[in-house]
Amino acid sequence: xxxxxxxxxxxxxxxxxxxxxxxxxxxxxxxxxxxxxxxxxxxxxxxxxxxxxxxxxxxxxxxxxxxxxxxxxxxxxxxxxxxxxxxxxxxxxxxxxxxxxxxxxxxxxxxxxxxxxxxxxxxxxxxxxxxxxxxxxxxxxxxxxxxxxxxxxxxxxxxxxxxxxxxxxxxxxxxxxxxxxxxxxxxxxxxxxxxxxxxxxxxxxxxxxxxxxxxxxxxxxxxxxxxxxxxxxxxxxxxxxxxxxxxxxxxxxxxxxxxxxxxxxxxxxxxxxxxxxxxxxxxxxxxxxxxxxxxxxxxxxxxxxxxxxxxxxxxxxxxxxxxxxxxxxxxxxxxxxxxxxxxxxxxxxxxxxxxxxxxxxxxxxxxxxxxxxxxxxxxxxxxxxxxxxxxxxxxxxxxxxxxxxxxxxxxxxxxxxxxxxxxxxxxxxxxxxxxxxxxxxxxxxxxxxxxxxxxxxxxxxxxxxxxxxxxxxxxxxxxxxxxxxxxxxxxxxxxxxxxxxxxxxx
Amino acid sequence: xxxxxxxxxxxxxxxxxxxxxxxxxxxxxxxxxxxxxxxxxxxxxxxxxxxxxxxxxxxxxxxxxxxxxxxxxxxxxxxxxxxxxxxxxxxxxxxxxxxxxxxxxxxxxxxxxxxxxxxxxxxxxxxxxxxxxxxxxxxxxxxxxxxxxxxxxxxxxxxxxxxxxxxxxxxxxxxxxxxxxxxxxxxxxxxxxxxxxxxxxxxxxxxxxxxxxxxxxxxxxxxxxxxxxxxxxxxxxxxxxxxxxxxxxxxxxxxxxxxxxxxxxxxxxxxxxxxxxxxxxxxxxxxxxxxxxxxxxxxxxxxxxxxxxxxxxxxxxxxxxxxxxxxxx
Ligand SMILES: Nc1ncnc2c1ncn2[C@@H]1O[C@H](COP(=O)(O)OP(=O)(O)OP(=O)(O)O)[C@@H](O)[C@H]1O
Ligand SMILES: [Mg+2]
Numbered sequence: 148x149x150x151x152x153x154x155x156x157x158x159x160x161x162x163x164x165x166x167x168x169x170x171x172x173x174x175x176x177x178x179x180x181x182x183x184x185x186x187x188x189x190x191x192x193x194x195x196x197x198x199x200x201x202x203x204x205x206x207x208x209x210x211x212x213x214x215x216x217x218x219x220x221x222x223x224x225x226x227x228x229x230x231x232x233x234x235x236x237x238x239x240x241x242x243x244x245x246x247x248x249x250x251x252x253x254x255x256x257x258x259x260x261x262x263x264x265x266x267x268x269x270x271x272x273x274x275x276x277x278x279x280x281x282x283x284x285x286x287x288x289x290x291x292x293x294x295x296x297x298x299x300x301x302x303x304x305x306x307x308x309x310x311x312x313x314x315x316x317x318x319x320x321x322x323x324x325x326x327x328x329x330x331x332x333x334x335x336x337x338x339x340x341x342x343x344x345x346x347x348x349x350x351x352x353x354x355x356x357x358x359x360x361x362x363x364x365x366x367x368x369x370x371x372x373x374x375x376x377x378x379x380x381x382x383x384x385x386x387x388x389x390x391x392x393x394x395x396x397x398x399x400x401x402x403x404x405x406x407x408x409x410x411x412x413x414x415x416x417x418x419x420x421x422x423x424x425x426x427x428x429x430x431x432x433x434x435x436x437x438x439x440x441x442x443x444x445x446x447x448x449x450x451x452x453x454x455x456x457x458x459x460x461x462x463x464x465x466x467x468x469x470x471x472x473x474x475x476x477x478x479x480x481x482x483x484x485x486x487x488x489x490x491x492x493x494x495x496x497x498x499x500x501x502x503x504x505x506x507x508x509x510x511x512x513x514x515x516x517x518x519x520x521x522x523x524x525x526x527x528x529x530x531x532x533x534x535x536x537x538x539x540x541x542x543x544x545x546x547x548x549x550x551x552x553x554x555x556x557x558x559x560x561x562x563x564x565x566x567x568x569x570x571x572x573x574x575x576x577x578x579x580x581x582x583x584x585x586x587x588x589x590x591x592x593x594x595x596x597x598x599x600x601x602x603x604x605x606x607x608x609x610x611x612x613x614x615x616x617x618x619x620x621x622x623x624x625x626x627x628x629x630x631x632x633x634x635x636x637x638x639x640x641x642x643x644x645x646x647x648x649x650x651x652x653x
Numbered sequence: 654x655x656x657x658x659x660x661x662x663x664x665x666x667x668x669x670x671x672x673x674x675x676x677x678x679x680x681x682x683x684x685x686x687x688x689x690x691x692x693x694x695x696x697x698x699x700x701x702x703x704x705x706x707x708x709x710x711x712x713x714x715x716x717x718x719x720x721x722x723x724x725x726x727x728x729x730x731x732x733x734x735x736x737x738x739x740x741x742x743x744x745x746x747x748x749x750x751x752x753x754x755x756x757x758x759x760x761x762x763x764x765x766x767x768x769x770x771x772x773x774x775x776x777x778x779x780x781x782x783x784x785x786x787x788x789x790x791x792x793x794x795x796x797x798x799x800x801x802x803x804x805x806x807x808x809x810x811x812x813x814x815x816x817x818x819x820x821x822x823x824x825x826x827x828x829x830x831x832x833x834x835x836x837x838x839x840x841x842x843x844x845x846x847x848x849x850x851x852x853x854x855x856x857x858x859x860x861x862x863x864x865x866x867x868x869x870x871x872x873x874x875x876x877x878x879x880x881x882x883x884x885x886x887x888x889x890x891x892x893x894x895x896x897x898x899x900x901x902x903x904x905x906x907x908x909x910x911x912x913x914x915x916x917x918x919x920x921x922x923x924x925x926x927x928x929x930x931x932x933x934x935x936x937x938x939x940x941x942x943x944x945x946x947x948x949x950x951x952x953x954x955x956x957x958x959x960x961x962x963x964x965x966x967x968x969x970x971x972x973x974x975x976x977x978x979x980x981x982x
Binding site: 197199218219220222223229231234235236237238239240244248249250251253257258259261288304 | 673848849850851853854856857860861864865866867868869870871927928
């Protein structure tokens, strides 16, 4: 008998069908991966199990008995713990408080048992000892943490539920390799203890590393389940996209003209940076030639994002020389750099991108307003401008007037990207832009980026996924401890070289 | 960022972290400055007697600032606190007038006063959290309701409170003024409340109500409890008002509502919720009191007093907000 079973679960938001037909069986002691394109309904399915979304139809069974999950409050008693894709942390509370928040230890009826809370926190922080990174501790407010550290806290909070059913909705999207490895060890341990685990990720390698079974969900419908040893990534992707396409391989892109590009002098460069230092990075120098995609690689949080944010003017305290098409650029603030034609796209949508609760149209057009100094809105004309940009990315949305928060994570990201494409920028800084984007959307995105590069726009790409970097960047700067320790170009761009440079002590 | 902290950066960074941990520090600094200014312009204003006077007058506002703090913690607001003060004030004065001013009777009546405050708070909580009306509009509406009740109980101001009440409030116990005992008791109660689960839960709800709900917190119940606590402290504020003015007045609290909001902000709370301390709110209530007395001591002509008070409060608010913003940047 399955630990958790979903039968024909469905959910619609007005005209949008979030989940058409969810059928799923989780055994005790298995890791069950769920994979599917953006907006295919994975998070909706998880939220239904966790009680934060009420299904329109269908049944949820635990240990063979049908249950009604009346709300997240009820999950504790039912033995369900969930990691939310968009995290459920209170920013100003400490790590310890967040870990215990759903079940604050009680003392004397009304008081928080601080000692017990600290003990719970210490136990869970110890699980990630050595990989959590600097500045992590039980008493640190969550707002002071890096995104990967916040994600670790959400993981700890989920584990602290000690539930028999654990749901992880993209828990590894911000983690570096060491953190993810540690997390997988913990999952294996829980699995041995008989916990049933749902694991969602867009990273195929992770799924094949940890899952016992994988279920593919497409357009709100669970279309197939397979044992991991009976399938392979190509089969999974084929099932996911529902059409037969070769899975994109690791192969470097067309290298024609490669050397010509790399040897172009800094004078012709779209973007040239020299002796650039700031919080989290030192003495960075590089030049992006027209038509070139320059990659930033290495382990997570080695200064790649910081450099991009500093160039964009969003990270004060940096010094050094930046030239944009030969003219000096003072990154005094995003307004100044945007006016000069800088575009910055981050994977951290909720912090850097999306204007929550506002319509999609308003989310696509702010840069257009800024660059053209528009004072008055003319919705019909703006729509004409916004529509091609959104279409180029195959964004799935019901209407311009719908709030952006009604979109899935991946489609929200497309809206953020689209806003930079209305007016042609001089340089695009991509800061891990594909976080939470499905595979086919990624392919669309990188095809588009290559087109933009060919038009002469300078592109700098930081990606936490090595495969993405190897497949798309013409040159890769490997970051380690805030410095560029290696530059890989041409045939050197192999996974082996990348790993070696990334793992070497700085 | 992994950036190695340099020795030079440790200074301001350390101060910032300190400020984030103790958000009431700016208020404390402003308070000390104001005390010094008061002392310079009128040395007698720092005498024990006049400090006792300030505390007697502004203890009610301290209580009310505390009341407001608990709802602001959760990202809500209560514009009916002043009306609750008025209602409790006239209710206890009317009851005492009918039942006489004996010791036990007074205690019983105070108990009823607390119950009235609690009931008002629960009504607010139900309207805001359960019926999901906008807090700012809903509590404005309930404030009219509560004021209406107060006017029904006592249509005109002026009914005197029994001597036992104001003698106790203005008197001394063991040579120490009663109001200082009250402040000590308030400090104790606040210290206890700070350790409750409710405080942590209120702050978590204020941080992000949806996330708190997804975490499994009973958000509606928590917000109602915040309003209930607010009602109780508003009743305590009403007791102080009654002790200080020695009479019933159905409109006495009206002008205190926005002062309580100002105190909460000045004390370091974010109106969006999730950040703040009751200590800061209490200090800020005293600041507002000191500003008023300072304006008087520097000899501002009476027709200018309101204007100068307003300006001084704006300056204090700005200083507090700027420091807080710097600390959080
Ligand atoms: N609260 C909501 N209101 C309206 N539509 C919603 C809401 N939540 C989800 N949807 C829609 O339901 C669909 C499924 O969303 P869901 O978040 O489950 O996708 P997902 O598979 O988790 O995608 P991703 O990989 O991008 O996280 C999307 O098209 C989304 O726009
Ligand atoms: Mg999702």
